[in-house]
Amino acid sequence: MTTTVPSDFAELTEITAYIDFATSAPASVQQALGLGTLHAGPTRALAVRQDPSHFFNRAGGLGTDRPLNDDLVRVCDFYQRQGVAQGSIMIAPHLLPSGWRATASGLGLTQGSRFVKLGRDLETTSLPTGLPVLDGGRRVGVVESRHAREWATVMQTTFGFTTPEMIEMAASFVGRANWRQYAVWEGGRIVAVGSVFFHGECAHMFAGATVPDARCRGAQTALLAARLGAAAAEGCRWIVAETGAEGPGEHNPSLHNMLRAGFEPMYERTDWHWHA
The missing domain is CATH 3.40.630.30 (Gcn5-related N-acetyltransferase (GNAT))
Structure with missing residues (x-):
């Protein structure tokens, strides 16, 4: 793997994108969806109470520049206050501390889906120019x-x-x-x-x-x-x-x-x- 993307920046960019996307909605739509956000240092969290899939209930940026445990508690408390049934916490694997299983168990966290984080350096590889051309009209x-x-x-x-x-x-x-x-x-x-x-x-x-x-x-x-x-x-x-x-x-x-x-x-x- 030769990509040089810093993992903390990659994780922060992901959660920032989700929050920026959701908070672009008018106040009336945010209220109807029960939308709330948390900013605590680099840690960000989003909650959408009226999302039955729980997909948009997500937190990221944890553990990048300070101890993980305090921010974990903040995120769990945030989900509790927002009244959601489930929320996801995304942490890059190398940022998980020793004894993580015990920590997760103590907070009632369970394993969810696995995702691949991918990156590409835009300065060292050739890139397409202009809009692609497709066939079939x-x-x-x-x-x-x-x-x-x-x-x-x-x-x-x-x-x-x-x-x-x-x-x-x-x-x-x-x-x-x-x-x-x-x-x-x-x-x-x-x-x-x-x-x-x-x-x-x-x-x-x-x-x-x-x-x-x-x-x-x-x-x-x-x-x-x-x-x-x-x-x-x-x-x-x-x-x-x-x-x-x-x-x-x-x-x-x-x-x-x-x-x-x-x-x-x-x-x-x-x-x-x-x-x-």
Whole structure:
């Protein structure tokens, strides 16, 4: 592994992207979703009480520049105050202290899913220029405000988030500073989406999704290339992403798309779940 992305910066960029995404929603939508955030030094946490999947209840940045235990307690207390049933805590594996199993057990944390953290150096590798060209009458383009509702609907419903408030939350961050949203159109219909978040020297790939009838035709590969080019043009030094780790006999197409796009695995990370 030759990527030089600092893991603490990679983790902080990820959680910052999620919080910036969610808090772009109007106050009325945030209130309807029961949205809350925590900032404690480098530690960040997001809670969305009306998200039945608990996906957006997540915390990161822990253990990067101070003892882990105090921030763990802060995050657990935050989830408790927000009234969520479950929240995820993301910690890079090399930041876990000795005796971690006992610590996790004492806080009631359980092991969740495994993810691969990937990075790519934008200064030492060749990058695509311009927007990719697709066949079959499909095209890649930057999303404008007039496409925000359709784009957000594709993004959220593909991931299983179908309520009006969840779609409004996604529509609200189209055009937000430090973000770029892309889509693949087939005729006049958006069939694939992807975003990139700019966080100083580090960019973060966010929420790539393709509708079922348009998969396996290169849409996500094209969106990866477009976002890589955007991050380099923005002056970012690195770009990071995460996707599900593969178990025996499993195949994650998103992981292999990113590997082909020049990303390198940094580490596998387990999400630790807090329960009310």
